[in-house]
Amino acid sequence: xxxxxxxxxxxxxPRPEPPSWTAxxxxxxxxxxxxxxxxxxxxxxxxASWVYVFxxxxxAALAVVLVSGAAxxxxxxxxxxxxxxxxxxxxxxxxxVELFMAVMVIHLWGKFWMAAWRGGRTMTWVTGVLAFLGSIxxxxxxxxxxxxxxxxxxxxxxxxxxxxxxxxxxxxxxxxGQMLLWHVVLLPLVLGVLVVVHVVLVRRHGVVPxxxxxxxxx
Amino acid sequence: xxxxxxxPAPPATYLDxxxxxxxxxxxAIIAAMLLLFALAIALPFPVGRDRxxxxxxxxxxxxxxxxxx
Amino acid sequence: xxxxxxxxxxxxxxxxxHGFPTRRYxxxxxxxxxLAVMVVLAGGLAVAFSSPDERPISLRDWAVSxxxxxxxxxxxxLAGTSPSATYGPPYNADGGGQTLxxxxxxxxxxxxxxxxxxxxxxxxxxSRVTGDPALTAALDRWSAATPEQRSAWANAYAAxxxxxxxxxxxxxxxxGDYGPVPALAESFLTLARTGGLESVLGSPSFFxxxxxxxxxxxxxxxxxxxxxxxxSLGGDQWGMMNETGNYPGQPWMWLYTFWYxxxxxxxxxxxxxxxxxxxxxxxxxxxxxxxxxxxxxxxRWIPVHRLIWRQWYRDQASRR
Numbered sequence: 001x002x003x004x005x006x007x008x009x010x011x012x013x014p015r016p017e018p019p020s021w022t023a024x025x026x027x028x029x030x031x032x033x034x035x036x037x038x039x040x041x042x043x044x045x046x047x048a049s050w051v052y053v054f055x056x057x058x059x060a061a062l063a064v065v066l067v068s069g070a071a072x073x074x075x076x077x078x079x080x081x082x083x084x085x086x087x088x089x090x091x092x093x094x095x096x097v098e099l100f101m102a103v104m105v106i107h108l109w110g111k112f113w114m115a116a117w118r119g120g121r122t123m124t125w126v127t128g129v130l131a132f133l134g135s136i137x138x139x140x141x142x143x144x145x146x147x148x149x150x151x152x153x154x155x156x157x158x159x160x161x162x163x164x165x166x167x168x169x170x171x172x173x174x175x176x177g178q179m180l181l182w183h184v185v186l187l188p189l190v191l192g193v194l195v196v197v198h199v200v201l202v203r204r205h206g207v208v209p210x211x212x213x214x215x216x217x218x
Numbered sequence: 219x220x221x222x223x224x225x226p227a228p229p230a231t232y233l234d235x236x237x238x239x240x241x242x243x244x245x246a247i248i249a250a251m252l253l254l255f256a257l258a259i260a261l262p263f264p265v266g267r268d269r270x271x272x273x274x275x276x277x278x279x280x281x282x283x284x285x286x287x
Numbered sequence: 288x289x290x291x292x293x294x295x296x297x298x299x300x301x302x303x304x305h306g307f308p309t310r311r312y313x314x315x316x317x318x319x320x321x322l323a324v325m326v327v328l329a330g331g332l333a334v335a336f337s338s339p340d341e342r343p344i345s346l347r348d349w350a351v352s353x354x355x356x357x358x359x360x361x362x363x364x365l366a367g368t369s370p371s372a373t374y375g376p377p378y379n380a381d382g383g384g385q386t387l388x389x390x391x392x393x394x395x396x397x398x399x400x401x402x403x404x405x406x407x408x409x410x411x412x413x414s415r416v417t418g419d420p421a422l423t424a425a426l427d428r429w430s431a432a433t434p435e436q437r438s439a440w441a442n443a444y445a446a447x448x449x450x451x452x453x454x455x456x457x458x459x460x461x462x463g464d465y466g467p468v469p470a471l472a473e474s475f476l477t478l479a480r481t482g483g484l485e486s487v488l489g490s491p492s493f494f495x496x497x498x499x500x501x502x503x504x505x506x507x508x509x510x511x512x513x514x515x516x517x518x519s520l521g522g523d524q525w526g527m528m529n530e531t532g533n534y535p536g537q538p539w540m541w542l543y544t545f546w547y548x549x550x551x552x553x554x555x556x557x558x559x560x561x562x563x564x565x566x567x568x569x570x571x572x573x574x575x576x577x578x579x580x581x582x583x584x585x586x587r588w589i590p591v592h593r594l595i596w597r598q599w600y601r602d603q604a605s606r607r
Contacts, residue, residue: 206304
C-alpha cells in the first residue's frame, strides 16, 4: 500500500509544551519596553522644558566619571601624585564627579516637583533615589582612596560614624586596600545595575504626563 | 618612592552666617545649581512644529494608566 | 461642581504616556551633545583649577613637626587613656560605645578589628628595635610589671607632660615615679623619626595595604586634627562638606553634617549614632516619597509643575 492510497488522518492536537527557559527570557526581554520605545525618535508633546535635559546630563557626566576613573586606574594607586598627566586625569575625575552630583540633584528636584512617580512609576523613583545614595557612597570610597592628607582625615573621622552603628566592624575605612576595591569594582557594579534598571523603567513607562491631565485633548 | 611634596593648598575663603560656615566654592556651586534649576524651568524650550500621531497605545503589561495614590 | 482636591487626587488616574500626541526628538543626538558638553566642562575645569593633593602626614613628619605630641600620644597609649584605647568595638571591649536610644549598636558590631593600643601601637614596634640595651631593659621592666603598676607609671608621666611647658619631656620634673615610661616614649619618638614606624605597624605579611594601626596611632595624637581644623575640616566646622584649599568639597553632604553643628547633637556623646539614625529615617522618607501621604502631595500644593508644563496647559486650555 502506497502513501497516496492511505486515507488522510486528521492531525492530532499537539500537547502544548511548556516554553523553554530561553523562550521565556526572550519574551521577557522583548516585553520590557513597548515596541519601539527602547530608543524612540518621538516623545510626548508635553516634554518641552529644559528641566528634562538633566537626566541625560547625569548619564553623560557619569560616563565621563567612569572613563576618567578607568584612566586613573592605569597608573596604579598613587601615580597621580607624581605624574602630570596623572594629575590631569585625577582633576577630570574630580570635576566630572562634581558635575555629576550637581546635575543629578537638579534632576531629582525636577522629578520631585513633577511628581514623576505617578502612573506606576514608583520603582523609577525608588531606583533613582537608591542610585543617588549609591553615588554618595561610591564617592565616599573614592575620597578614602586618595592616599593623601584628605584621605587620612576623612578615614579617621568616618570610622567614628560607621563604628558607632556597628557597620565599621565590617567596613574598615582605615584599610585603603579594601576601600579602593569597593570604589573601583564593587560599588560601581551596584550603581551600574541601579542606573540600567532606572533607565529601562523610564523607557518602559514613558515620560510621566503632566499633573491633573485626565486625558489628552487632541 | 618619594611622593612629590604638593604645596599645601592656599587657605580657603569661608562665609559665615549664624551657624552656617561654608566655603566660597561650595556656596558658588549650590548657588549655581539653584540658578540653573530656575533657568531650566523659566526659559522656553524650543519645540518643532511637527505634530505627529500618538504612539501605538498599550503597555507591555496590558494596563492603560495607573490609579494614582 | 468639582470634587474637593483631596478626593480628586485619590480618584485621578495618570493616563498612559504612550497615548499622547508626539513630536520628533533625537535622543541619541541629545546624549552626544550632553557628552560633548560634559567632556568640555570637566576638561576645562581640570585645566583651569586642577585638583587638591596635600601630601599625607607620615609618622616621621609627625615626629619631626610635633615631637611633644608623639611622646604624649605614646604615653597615653601606654596609660590606656588614648581615644583608640578607650574606643570599644570594633577595636576592643574597653569602651561602652555609642548607643542609638536603647540600642547599643556599636557593641553589636563586635570586636572584629582587635587592637590592643599599648601593645600593638607602642610595645610591639619598640620590641623590634635591636642594639639598644637601655630600651631592652625598659621593655623588660614594663613587661614584668602588673597592669596596675603600668597604669600608675604612665598616668603619672602623662600628667607630668601635661604640666611641662610645651609638653616638652626634657622639662618634666625628674622626681616623679614614671618607671620605664619616659624611656619607652623617647625611644618611640626616635623610632618614628627613622620613618620605619608605618611598616612595623603594618601587616606582618609581605603585602600589606591595611593602614589601620598607623591611622589609629596618628589620630590618637592632636597633630592630625590640628592640621585638619586649620583647613576647616573639623566635624563642628561643617568639615564633611569641605576640601583642602579653595576647592569645592562635597556639597551634597550638607544635611548630614548640619546636625553636628546644632544641639542636641553637637554636645552629645552619641552624636554619630544619633545623626546616623536620623539620616537613615530621612533617607527612608526620600526613598518612599511616592507612598508617604502628605509628602507625595507637596508637588500639588506648591505647583512648580504649572511652570514646567505651562506650554502644555496653555495648549490644552485653548483646544477645549
